[in-house]
Amino acid sequence: MTRTMTLLYEVYDGLYVNLTNRCSCRCTFCLRSQGESVCGSDSLWLEREPTFEEVRDEFAKFDMSRYDEVVFCGFGEPTEAWEVLKRVAAYVKEAFGLPVRVNTNGQGSLICGRDIAPEFAGLVDAVSISLNTPNPERYAELTRSRFGEAAFPAMLDFAREVKRYVPSVTMTTVETTLTPEEEAECQRICDELGVNYRIRLWVEEGKVTK
Numbered sequence: 001m002t003r004t005m006t007l008l009y010e011v012y013d014g015l016y017v018n019l020t021n022r023c024s025c026r027c028t029f030c031l032r033s034q035g036e037s038v039c040g041s042d043s044l045w046l047e048r049e050p051t052f053e054e055v056r057d058e059f060a061k062f063d064m065s066r067y068d069e070v071v072f073c074g075f076g077e078p079t080e081a082w083e084v085l086k087r088v089a090a091y092v093k094e095a096f097g098l099p100v101r102v103n104t105n106g107q108g109s110l111i112c113g114r115d116i117a118p119e120f121a122g123l124v125d126a127v128s129i130s131l132n133t134p135n136p137e138r139y140a141e142l143t144r145s146r147f148g149e150a151a152f153p154a155m156l157d158f159a160r161e162v163k164r165y166v167p168s169v170t171m172t173t174v175e176t177t178l179t180p181e182e183e184a185e186c187q188r189i190c191d192e193l194g195v196n197y198r199i200r201l202w203v204e205e206g207k208v209t210k
């Protein structure tokens with residue numbers, strides 16, 4: 001395993017922020033078990049977690065006019081580094097005026113030990129939450145969260161709460177992994193929560209498969 005300090009990497013028109021390799025889950029399908037990088041980036045395994053100042057200084061190496069958004073999504077769960085994330089998000093908005101998205105497993109409030117949804121206000125424009133499956137037992141099997149059975153309802157609660165503070169909240173599943181009936185159930189859950197539902201493509205090292 002190659003360890004680097006790849007803090008920022010490009011995916012199409014977005015600049016992605018890799019803050020941490022920690023995660024509350026050990027998903028059976030995690031990209032981290034299938035390679036070291038995403039979309040041709042250098043290894044996203046970090047030598048250590050960066051400070052806010054290190055991430056801020058890294059932006060100077062990129063032409064920020066080329067990007068449509070900044071996305072917190074790396075080889076780990078971004079809310080594991082929540083305090084640094086908030087400072088970086090505030091810096092991105094102030095310095096570049098770009099929209100900020102957080103891709104999360106939705107377990108940030110469990111990770112931080114408090115309801116962090118209100119802390120998204122004014123810092124984050126979009127949140128994408130991995131729903132994975134409408135079935136709590138299946139979710140536990142797939143994600144192997146350290147929070148066990150508490151993870152699924154907490155993830156749903158987070159979606160409901162963060163919708164109050166963030167303009168766009170989307171829950172996702174991966175295409176071809178669920179039956180049409182299961183996808184319909186995901187849509188029903190999202191409708192009940194008042195968030196968007198998106199069936200997304202599977203991404204593997206260096207490319208999107210479809």
Ligand code: SF4
Pocket residue numbers: 023024025026027029030031032075076077105143
């Ligand atoms: S939540 Fe994301 S980073 Fe964490 S184990 Fe699952 S797929 Fe990997």
